[in-house]
Amino acid sequence: MSLEFKKIRATLIVRVAGEMDMLIADKMRTEIDKRIDDKTIRNLVLNLERVPFIDSSGLGVVIGRYKRITAKQGRMFIVGARPQVEKILFFSGVNRLVPMYKNEQEVINI
């Protein structure tokens, strides 16, 4: 699993590559939280283009970050989820909390 970070003003973009399961949950949580706890960050965009698999441990990471971002009045988005990952996000209702977009550009345009 690897994470790539990009900051655009108050928004942090996190590009994830790899399968999101329990093995990587802790590392992902720590790495992302370290950055969103920064006062200059309000919003989070999670780019899942290169995530071929997610299970409930991976979903836990998503929901956890959502809670943290809303606690500081920010907004969170998911972009680029592949069909099999999208299915799990819909199935678990995550899409009702975190709006989903095709790619980073779509979010930047809103």
Add this chain to the structure above:
Amino acid sequence: MSLEFKKIRATLIVRVAGEMDMLIADKMRTEIDKRIDDKTIRNLVLNLERVPFIDSSGLGVVIGRYKRITAKQGRMFIVGARPQVEKILFFSGVNRLVPMYKNEQEVINI
């Protein structure tokens, strides 16, 4: 595993898709021999573009067809082997018996 056959005059082209191991060896042998035993066929081109894996059972099929083709004074060629398959063909010396080319066009041009 799937096999696709194409006849160009006295040459049979066999396009293989799948891993070449013991599971498919028998089927491949039977299917190919049925066609090269035809009197109008003299030469054989084995297209391995879509073969991600070969082991010694798979090599056995290649060598066996080579023997059959040379017994009827024909010529045999391998085309499109991927690096990992090419390595095994070189390692076992098959390339010294069966000339190897990039693609079908290269063989047709000779």
Add this chain to the structure above:
Amino acid sequence: MNLRNYAKFEFFSIPENIAFARSCVGSFAAQLDCTLEDIEEIKLVVSEAVSNCIIHGYENNPTQMITVMVSIDTASVLEIVVEDRGKGIEDLPRAMEAAYSTDPTRMGLGFTFMKSFTDDMQVDTAPGQGTTVRLRRSFLKNEEALA
């Protein structure tokens, strides 16, 4: 019902083996006449079951062993059995409720996913004895079923 294929594997209860287990079961299931989407769903249920053994059954003790058995019978039913000899479950009906978890950091969706993406789930458990989850999913094609 006769078995067409069977495999059993045992491995250390470490998080690295969650991906290992789902890839093994996925490759076993690939023998069935099934879609890539089926395989993805099978990998998901295996991921949930094996994660539970590690987190709940063995409470992250990496020196324990997890057993997975997979089989395909002559009626194209895939059976996956995931077993730990760990802590066991006190209140099974409660544990199987959607969104219920004894761990506040978790989603409580493991059993829900296992149930949703299989045709049948059975859980055998006893406190202090361990937990066995038996999942079945049929891949019988309609034509076969009529034959």
Add this chain to the structure above:
Amino acid sequence: MNLRNYAKFEFFSIPENIAFARSCVGSFAAQLDCTLEDIEEIKLVVSEAVSNCIIHGYENNPTQMITVMVSIDTASVLEIVVEDRGKGIEDLPRAMEAAYSTDPTRMGLGFTFMKSFTDDMQVDTAPGQGTTVRLRRSFLKNEEALA
């Protein structure tokens, strides 16, 4: 040497399980710091060892069981053990010669490949008792070795 990870699997002696076994071992080995080419070579040796159990050890009897054990130790050595309880090998030095096979339709390259793509091969066999092939390959990086 301490084990970092260990898995054992047993499966029916049918040709479908050759691909299954190599994909399982490949996915286990993927935990190591290794290249795709390394994984391809590991899959090849597993394919050879498991094919031998099916063809020679059990003479294509599909009802027998093959055992594969894989481990990674703290020095990044991958060990693969492939075992059958079949026919065994009468003349082992002869069997290990390149291009020697007791089956005229085969290449006699199985042991050659296993030896060539590993650092160490040990074969334990007795007629009527079965055969155990133990393969080791080190993935210790140079920096680690010096540390």
